Amino acid sequence: MVAHVLRLRLAEFTSAFRSRPVASTLALIGTVAATTALVLAVLALRGAPAESAGVALSILGSVVAAGFFFAPFASTRSDPLDPACFSLLPVAPAALAGTSMLAGIASVPVVALAAIDAAAAVVGVQLGTPGWAAGLGAVAHVIACALLARLGFAASSRIRAGGRIREGATLAGIAVIAITVPAVVFALGTSWREGAPWLATWLERVLGFTPLGAGPAVLAAGSAFAVPLILAGAWIVALFLAWWAVCARAFRTLPLVDTHREAGLGWLGILPRTATGAIAARSIIYWASDTRYLSNLIVIPVAGLAPVLPLLVAGVEPTTVALLPLPIIAAFLGWIAHNDLAYDSEAVWLHLISSVRGIADRAGRLVPATIVAVPLLSATIALTASFADAWNHLPSLIGVALALTLAGFGLSSAFSVISPYAVARPGDSPFRQPQRTSGRGVIAPGLVLIATLAIGAPTMLAAYDAIARGADRDSEALLVGACTGVGVLVVGLALGALVFEKRGHRLIDIGRAA
Amino acid sequence: MTDTAGENALELRGVVKTYRGEPAVAGIDLSVPAGSFYGLVGPNGAGKTTTLSMIAGLVRADRGEIRVFDVDARKDPRAAKRLMGVLPDRMRTFDRLTGKQLLHYIGALRGLPGANVRERAAELAEAFDLVSALGRAVSDYSTGMTKKLMLACAMIHAPRLLVLDEPFESVDPVSAQRLLGVLRTYVDRGGTVILSGHSMSLIEQMCSRISVLVTGQVLAEGTLAEVRGEMSLEQRFIDLSGGEEKGRLEWLHTSSA
Numbered sequence: 001m002v003a004h005v006l007r008l009r010l011a012e013f014t015s016a017f018r019s020r021p022v023a024s025t026l027a028l029i030g031t032v033a034a035t036t037a038l039v040l041a042v043l044a045l046r047g048a049p050a051e052s053a054g055v056a057l058s059i060l061g062s063v064v065a066a067g068f069f070f071a072p073f074a075s076t077r078s079d080p081l082d083p084a085c086f087s088l089l090p091v092a093p094a095a096l097a098g099t100s101m102l103a104g105i106a107s108v109p110v111v112a113l114a115a116i117d118a119a120a121a122v123v124g125v126q127l128g129t130p131g132w133a134a135g136l137g138a139v140a141h142v143i144a145c146a147l148l149a150r151l152g153f154a155a156s157s158r159i160r161a162g163g164r165i166r167e168g169a170t171l172a173g174i175a176v177i178a179i180t181v182p183a184v185v186f187a188l189g190t191s192w193r194e195g196a197p198w199l200a201t202w203l204e205r206v207l208g209f210t211p212l213g214a215g216p217a218v219l220a221a222g223s224a225f226a227v228p229l230i231l232a233g234a235w236i237v238a239l240f241l242a243w244w245a246v247c248a249r250a251f252r253t254l255p256l257v258d259t260h261r262e263a264g265l266g267w268l269g270i271l272p273r274t275a276t277g278a279i280a281a282r283s284i285i286y287w288a289s290d291t292r293y294l295s296n297l298i299v300i301p302v303a304g305l306a307p308v309l310p311l312l313v314a315g316v317e318p319t320t321v322a323l324l325p326l327p328i329i330a331a332f333l334g335w336i337a338h339n340d341l342a343y344d345s346e347a348v349w350l351h352l353i354s355s356v357r358g359i360a361d362r363a364g365r366l367v368p369a370t371i372v373a374v375p376l377l378s379a380t381i382a383l384t385a386s387f388a389d390a391w392n393h394l395p396s397l398i399g400v401a402l403a404l405t406l407a408g409f410g411l412s413s414a415f416s417v418i419s420p421y422a423v424a425r426p427g428d429s430p431f432r433q434p435q436r437t438s439g440r441g442v443i444a445p446g447l448v449l450i451a452t453l454a455i456g457a458p459t460m461l462a463a464y465d466a467i468a469r470g471a472d473r474d475s476e477a478l479l480v481g482a483c484t485g486v487g488v489l490v491v492g493l494a495l496g497a498l499v500f501e502k503r504g505h506r507l508i509d510i511g512r513a514a
Numbered sequence: 515m516t517d518t519a520g521e522n523a524l525e526l527r528g529v530v531k532t533y534r535g536e537p538a539v540a541g542i543d544l545s546v547p548a549g550s551f552y553g554l555v556g557p558n559g560a561g562k563t564t565t566l567s568m569i570a571g572l573v574r575a576d577r578g579e580i581r582v583f584d585v586d587a588r589k590d591p592r593a594a595k596r597l598m599g600v601l602p603d604r605m606r607t608f609d610r611l612t613g614k615q616l617l618h619y620i621g622a623l624r625g626l627p628g629a630n631v632r633e634r635a636a637e638l639a640e641a642f643d644l645v646s647a648l649g650r651a652v653s654d655y656s657t658g659m660t661k662k663l664m665l666a667c668a669m670i671h672a673p674r675l676l677v678l679d680e681p682f683e684s685v686d687p688v689s690a691q692r693l694l695g696v697l698r699t700y701v702d703r704g705g706t707v708i709l710s711g712h713s714m715s716l717i718e719q720m721c722s723r724i725s726v727l728v729t730g731q732v733l734a735e736g737t738l739a740e741v742r743g744e745m746s747l748e749q750r751f752i753d754l755s756g757g758e759e760k761g762r763l764e765w766l767h768t769s770s771a
Contacts, residue, residue: 278622346606354623355595
């Protein structure tokens with residue numbers, strides 16, 4: 001069976017050249033050129049200091065492995081080795097799992113990866129790893145990547161089933177921004193002259209324990225290769241078992257869907273089909289298409305950067321000014337949802353008549369804000385650390401971001417049901433505010449922002465102490481920030497949910513009063 | 515649902531709602547037997563929408579008792595809401611979603627499992643002749659299509675009672691017949707419908723019982739024959755609502771000279 005499936009893969013590969021010879025040849029030449037360049041780049045690591053080379057191998061190897069897992073999320077191609085296709089044939093799931101793993105290795109990306117890993121093994125030998133161990137480490141990385149790609153296809157089947165590539169690509173893009181922006185800022189902003197910075201070494205150690213970085217960790221381990229090698233082997237077994245389980249499940253269950261019925265659902269098809277999931281999906285659709293939400297989003301980075309230039313001109317120390325945008329952006333991110341109900345208040349009756357739990361409404365509506373917050377905060381923290389030269393105080397920065405954003409979410413969650421106020425109607429210009437008869441439209445937003453800053457104050461003080469005065473309060477800032485943030489979020493959600501259920505009927509009038 | 519015979523699908527006792535001192539509904543009693551097609555008629559501003567909104571749980575009654583299939587709607591609104599499907603008049607919906615998304619959205623809000631929603635959404639779309647429009651945003655729908663879609667949404671969780679406020683308002687005759695057909699099938703299979711409306715001919719055509727509401731009070735209640743007596747329903751209705759007003763605006767006729 002293995003030989004047969006491999007022959008089919010090869011036939012598939014060559015058929016591409018027959019049907020579209022020019023495009024396929026160009027793609028192949030491009031792939032070969034890119035692979036060659038990467039091989040040379042990896043080999044160039046031989047000239048780098050041993051520690052930096054090891055860190056680079058581990059982190060790059062992990063990023064590549066993550067790429068293999070996430071690529072199917074943003075691809076329109078159907079899985080060429082979908083186990084469901086084999087479910088009518090008389091094969092055992094275990095045999096299929098093994099066969100499809102090997103067939104998965106026989107693909108252009110994995111062959112290219114094998115070449116790059118071979119170069120990495122050469123660097124590994126130079127770092128002091130015995131040749132055979134380095135070889136095994138490289139092989140482990142290649143197999144792990146092939147298995148991760150299989151699992152990626154299985155995990156993303158819900159996304160590809162209904163043609164929801166745009167949504168899948170958005171999710172992948174957010175993950176990439178949240179990870180790569182800080183990574184690039186860090187790599188560019190820190191000096192590698194005196195060996196790898198502590199954060200990179202720490203990251204290498206952590207990744208070495210995951211399936212992503214276990215193989216490269218063997219290469220980078222030098223003479224202490226035994227433990228990483230065992231770990232890499234264990235991860236291969238675990239990944240294979242997971243893939244086996246996927247195959248076995250494909251044999252037991254019907255193919256996921258009737259594609260026709262799934263099509264056109266967008267986010268509603270991706271998120272869980274519960275009330276919370278549906279409300280989250282609908283909020284994302286609204287945030288992405290309604291200028292009223294978009295204008296709120298654009299204001300955030302602008303507000304964060306606004307005080308920077310005047311303060312610099314006034315002669316304030318640049319490293320101090322660099323600390324300012326993070327709390328402003330974090331507070332505004334939490335604040336953004338403080339009137340979310342008013343934007344679609346005329347349709348809230350649908351939630352009321354269907355007796356949605358208050359918590360489902362409150363939590364679901366925070367999802368789009370969270371999706372925006374993760375990459376934005378991640379990038380802001382990295383930039384702040386870089387400009388303020390505060391990479392050593394990362395826990396403080398994370399603590400401040402958590403305290404302000406989560407507390408803001410909690411307060412917004414409560415205030416948007418307690419004190420909603422009329423906003424521009426759907427389709428109107430977001431900057432044309434309706435006339436208001438009471439002061440609610442002024443008091444509620446101000447109150448939420450002030451309360452957010454007040455709740456974040458202890459964290460900000462601790463963080464400032466640590467960063468500006470060198471006090472040893474970094475972990476305190478992180479702890480206080482996380483606790484106050486989560487605490488206020490939980491209380492705010494609970495309060496908002498309660499009010500929504502008790503006084504939900506009053507919400508319908510906000511839109512009409514406008 | 516044959517066991518519901520004799521039971522009341524909906525019961526209102528002394529329900530009052532006052533807006534800024536002005537009574538919109540001034541203590542009404544209603545009994546809607548299970549399996550009936552019940553019409554609520556009355557002139558503009560008679561309190562029909564307020565009454566139906568209180569039943570649906572969108573407006574809170576000041577006083578009185580509302581029971582849906584023996585569930586106290588004021589004490590246990592969640593249980594009551596599960597039994598009802600609601601179509602209000604002139605309320606916006608989440609119209610940036612497509613028709614299909616909205617059906618699935620409501621299904622999920624009602625807590626239905628995904629497979630159930632898929633199946634029912636497809637069948638409802640078929641029944642209401644909406645299949646070709648499902649991929650379009652609801653904001654692009656005509657009024658009639660929106661009503662059909664909203665009624666489909668109200669029915670997706672298989673409610674035992676449908677509360678419909680002016681379901682035929684600004685709906686063309688073809689769509690109205692389609693709506694009516696679905697509702698009639700629903701009632702024939704044991705469902706109960708309470709609706710409000712102005713069109714006496716439509717009410718006469720389909721309702722088994724009606725109730726005439728004027729300035730927040732029930733002036734007549736019973737089967738169609740009981741209420742209209744010797745007259746046509748339209749005459750009886752005008753009669754109960756205070757009749758045609760004569761003797762005013764006379765100056766209008768003098769100006770033409």
